[in-house]
Structure formats: structure tokens, C-alpha cells
Amino acid sequence: MMGYYTDLILILDSTVRLAIPLILACLAGLYSERAGIVDIGLEGKLLGSAFGAAATAAVTGSAWLGLLAGVGVALGMSAIHGIASINLKGNQTISGVALNFLAAGLTTFLGQSWFHRGGFTPQLSGDQRFGPITLPFAPELANVPVIGGLYSELISGHNILAYAAFIAVPVTAWVLFSTRFGLRLRAVGENPKALDTAGISVTRLRYQALIITAVLVGVGGTYLSIAQSAGFNNNMSAGRGYIALAALIFAKWKPWPALATCLLFGFLDALQFRLQGVQFPYIGEVPVQAIQVLPYLLTIILLAGFIGRAVAPKASGIPYTKER
């Protein structure tokens, strides 16, 4: 009995770890899509900021400078996206896809030419990474039945970026529904003309949203390379940006459901790791690839049929042009 419980705690623990970048990317996407900008470039921004963070941490030895660089990279990419889709009124999907290609190519190229390790950054350790934080009393409570394991394994022992991700959820909910900025943000994604006739700049609001998006996704990318892992490797975002977008649709662009959805995707991912090599009754061992496909398969099934009507912000993806 105790064995199963420990198993469960461990799976949940890795669920949380795997969900963090999704949560950050998903919230990032929430801000931009709520403002009416489709950001398919989340994937590229995750990758770009992961590289920026790892490379900076490797060179300077500081995880915090790494974080700064990670967010900086995401901000730069958001600026490109913003100029293309807000000022030049270009196609947002194309701009996003271009950013994804740019990130995939540039990270490998720069990684190779700077560090000569086949695109990988050097292994990071100590202050170059965000280490786990042990919450008060965690070691003392570790041996208390049931809650001990829950507290010391699941709740305690994550790094600061992980806690930040969880704090970002209620903060986002509050910003969105209780502040003037949130009200305007939601309006600009639904009917920018209503804002324009009220005399508020659509362009400015959309840029503000993109900045928040960049900060969140930048933290997410940083988490990937210098908190969860000990360095950058090629294409390490592995589609998380896309899954975050899927989760956003699944959550109907709302912060709390976004958290739940990302945890669900994280759980599927954790389960997938856990099930590798396990002997199933009647079937025997299932090939690794078949198990690895599970989270993606479920994504498709859930998105195709189980979420009901997901209505995107009405003006999402449409550049705003004043009628004059």
C-alpha cells in the first residue's frame, strides 16, 4: 500500500516539474491571445530563452543573469512579432512560425560556434542553476505518514521559478478580472473598435500584452534549461510551446483551467516516463515509442472532441486597422 502511495507521490512530483514550462507558456499565450494576437511563436520563444539562459549562465556563472538573458531573448522575439503583426499588420501565424524556425536554427548555430559541443551548452552546476528550495520543516515532516511525503516531496523541494509559475496563475486571474488593464486587455481581443471609439490606443495595449507574454515565456524557457535540466540541448522545448497553445484552447483562455490543463498534460507526460519498460498483463512490454506518443494522442482526442465549444477571443489573429 505504502509503495503505491510513494509511487503516486513521485508521479505527481514529476507531473509538477513537467507542467511548469507548460503553465508559464500557457499563461504567456493567454495574455497575447486575450489581447488579440495569436502567438504560435511561443515554441520558438521557449527554445530561444532556454538557450539564452543556459549560455549566459554558463559564461557568467549566475543563474539570475541567465534568467535575465532568457527573458531578454523572449522580449526581443516578441518585439519582432509585435512589429510584424501590430505595426505592419502582417499575418500573425506566419510571423510566429518564422520565429520558431529562427529559434531552432539560431540556437543550434550559436551553440555550436560558441561552445563546440554539437549545439549543447556546457553542463551547469551549483550557482549556474536554480536549485531546489526546501520549505521549512520539510525534512522534519518527511517521516509523518501521508502528509509527510506529500509536503516534503510534492510541495517542497522545487526551485524558485516553479513557485513563481504557480503564483502567476492567481495573479493572472486577478489582473484579468479585477484591474483596468485586464478589462481593456480582454476588450482589445474581443472588439478593438469598442476600445478605439472610447479613445484608447489598441497598439499600446497589444504591445503591453506582448511584453507580459515575453516575460512569462522567458521564465518558462529559463526553467527548461537551467532549472529542470543542467544545460541547453538541441530542440529542448520539444513542442511544449504548441502543447501550451493546445492547453490554452482546452482551458478556454482562462487562467485556472489553464493550470488544471497544464497539470493534466504534465501528468500524462510523467505517466509516460513511468510506464516505459513496465510489463502489462496480456500485452507484455509496450515499445517506448508507443508510450511516448500517449500525451500527444490524448491531446488530439481531447482537443477534437472533449472540450465542447471553445470560443477564441473574437479579434484574435486579426490586425486592427482604423477606419479612417
Add this chain to the structure above:
Amino acid sequence: MATLTPNPEQRLATAAALPAAIELDGINKHFGPVHANRDIHLTVQRGTVHGIVGENGAGKSTLMSILYGFYTADSGTIRVGGKTVTITDSRHALALGIGMVHQHFMLVDNFTVIENIVLGAEDSALLGRTLSKARAQLKQLATDYGLEVDPDALIEDLSVGQQQRVEILKALYRGADILILDEPTGVLTPAEADHLFRILRKLRDEGKTIILITHKLREIMAITDQVSVMRQGAMVKTLTTSETSPGELAELMVGRRVLLRVEKGPANPGKVMLGVDKLVVTDDMGVPRVKSVSFEVRAGEIVGIAGVAGNGQSELLEAISGMRDQSSGQVIVNGQPVSAFGDDGAARLREVGLAHVPEDRLRMGLVTNFFEWENAILGYQNDYGQGLALDVGRAKAEARERIAQYDIRPANTDLKSANFSGGNQQKIVLAREMERNPDVLIVGQPTRGVDIGAIEFIHNQIIKMRDAGKAILLVSVELDEIRALSDRILVLFDGEIVGEADPATADEGELGLLMAGVHDRPDAQGSARLPEHVTPVEKTLTEMSPKTDQDIR
């Protein structure tokens, strides 16, 4: 509310003592070649309801958009409360106390009423205080003016009438003193319109100034103190409502313009080519616009449908040409009943020999981003080439022929259609439809936004088609055009044919009255009855806007 409501004369007398709420002096506005407002002078007295009437495209909405800061006038001065101002944007207009209720509401559908009302007028970064203040103020406005709306209801759950109330509340919440309403009853049911007018009266009695843009004369008679008539971008006259009549207004609206000269021999009607039998058509909102209309068009005659815009002409045209499903009734082409249902209705009608020059060339007649030659074969592209391939060479060669034949300028098949002038664009559409040699030709607003030279050419072309033995149905809001071209005139009002006239003998005043719906209806004459009908959502503003490449994304 005061128990003693002053009568209109007293109201006007008191108002005259104060500086006028709004004075416009010599306002001019061009959109490209279109002179949308020409030298407008207008004085709106404080505390009155001032109506602005005119046909679609007369420039009413443009004028009000200038006042609201949406457009800037090319020349002229605006005085608000006696002070000269330059209104640069809507925020500025709001600050001057000018609020506008747009024809198409500027609301966020999935927001609550109160969220929409405070949007853009929040007091602080946090919403809590603003919302509770707005809630209290809404309660006050509701009791003061009868503007009851549940503040926590979602906009998408509200009726159109309630949404309009939210728009009015939005303006009042921002402290509007002068309220502009653009075709406010266009989307309302009669009961809702009734309620709106009660609200407007109360607002006026509390000292607000209201400008009401409409083309419905009965509303003008029912609620306004003064009325200004616009025609073709110019301000024709300002009258005191109690001293005028719908007949006079109709005449001013339609105008006695110089008859266009069209050389035309007598008609030689042959057999019936187009029959319309008890046709009923509803609009997108399910409201009947064409109510059991029957008529026939014979080979070699032009039947003109006259009427003030918005009385079912568009829906009639769209149903006959297969662009809109009819609710009941029949369209018969060349003796054959044709079903126009479904997305391929228009294609089927074309096959049986009906060609259609749509009312709005930019929306329905052309893809403005296409080259001239592409538009020249649009809808008939399957006739060029075999299988998947398109015979571009032949298409271009024919396009060049048409260009020569119809004198389309510039004579360049590889120019984007957006770069042609309105008249030449219209010629591209006409050439395409006429050169198919159809049995029946349906033409909507053939010369809207077309220069004089092209008008003459287009008119002659239509006559030529008639003389070639084609049946032609012509719909136009230009009475002159109808009179000049038609062999028979049918007058459409409120979705029904209310009269038929012979253009040679018809009296213009009489036609004007028919078009205004003041025929055999004693109740309509100057009474305070509200209209029993609703007119479709017009797109005047859009029509008057400059058509640039940006619009055609």
C-alpha cells in the same frame, strides 16, 4: 421629472436664447472623388431633438462622424456651445460632451453591461471602486430616464433594443450632453423603437440635446423639434417639424433634379421573360423585407423599381439573382420556374440566362484585389479553358475587347481593379454581364458613385440591351434615373409594391409621396405614430468611406 413639459414652440424659444449646442459652418469632406459633405451649415439648439433626414449616401453619417471626431473635415468650423473647436478624435468629442450611439454597436459581446459601460472610462487601475460607482450611477440613470438594463447581464444575451440602451448609457456615463443617434431604429422592433423614443423625450426634457439621423419620415414627425434635410452631400433646408409635412420632406429628400437626357425610342414589349410571383424574402435576422411581391418583366422593356433605400430593394434583387434564399414565392425565367436555393442558386440562374449587375460593385460585383481581366471573367471562369487549366490568353484577349468596346480606362487588363475609378469599375461589371447576351438583365444602382460621363454611357448601354429585346429589371434609389430609363415604374415601400406609374405621365411629387409611404394612409400624415416596419441595417458609413486597398484584406 417636471410635470409641465414645454411645448415645441416654447422649447425652441428658450433654446434660441442660449448659445446653440452645435454650430457647423461650411463643412466640406471629400473621400477621393466623392464629395460626401459640401458646404454644410447646421445649427442645433440646446435641449431639442434635431432630426437629420436624407437618403442613404446623402452624407448624414459622414457629417456626424466629423462631429464625433471619427473623420476630420477638409474645411469648415465646428462650434460646440458657442466655442470654436477642432475635434481630433472620439475621446476629444466625449470630453466636449458629445456622445454617439453608432448604428453598429461598439460593445464587447462577452462582457457584462457594466464592464462595457466603464470600459475606457475607468477611474483607477483597480476596477472595484469604478464598478461600484458605475453601479450606483446606472441605478440613477435608470430611474431618471427609464433606461433599465441589468448591469450584470452579458451583452450577447441582451436584445438589440437593450444593447442600444447600453450604448446610450455608455454615452451618458461619460457625461454626454449632446447625443447623436445614427439610424437608431434600424435594428429595433416597433415596441423597442417606442421605448427608445420615450427615453429620448425624457432626455430632451432634462436638457440634453439629441441629434437623430434617420431616413424614416414618420420618426422625424413623431419626435423631432427641428429637422434638416440632406441630399447628395448638401444641406438642403432646416425646418421646424410642426410646420412641415412628410410630403414636403419627401420632396426635399428626393429632390427635383434636372432630368438626365437619355435618347430612347418607344418600348416594344414581347413575351414575359422574368416573372416574380408572391415573393417573400427575409433578411439575416429573419425579418420579412419583401412581402409577397409579384410582377413581370417582358422582353424589350425596362421595369424600374423606385423607392427610398432600405424598403426591400436589396433583398428583392438578391433573391431574384439567387444570392439570398427566398422564404416563399417563385421566380420564373423564360417560362421556367427556377429554384434559387442554396449556394449555387446564382450559378443556376446564370445558366438559364439571367445576368445580374449587383447594387454594390465593391462588395458583390468585383474582387478589387484581382486584375481587371480576372474580374472580367469572374463567375464565368469555367467557360475559359478545359479541365483544371484556365485559358488566360483568351480571357485577356476578350477582356481587351471589352475594354475597347466599353471605353474602360485605363485600358490595361493587368491593373488591379481597385485602381480603376468607380465608373470604370462599374463598366467592367456591366461589360461582363451584358456581353454574355443574357435574356434577363437585373441591374441594381447602375450609376451609384459614377461620374457624369460614365452615367450617360451606362444608360445608353442599358437602352441598347432593351432594344436588343432583353428584359431588364432596374432598381435605383435615383428617381431621375428610374424615370429616364424605365418603361414602367413600380414603387416599392416597406417591402410591398404600392403603386405603378408610367414614367411619361407620372408626377414627380406623387411618386415622391408613394416612395415615402404617405399614400392612402391618413394616420401617417403628420401623426405621432411610430413606424410599423423596420429597415435593414444600412451600411451608409461604410459606403461613404474611402475604398482603399486596406479595406480589401
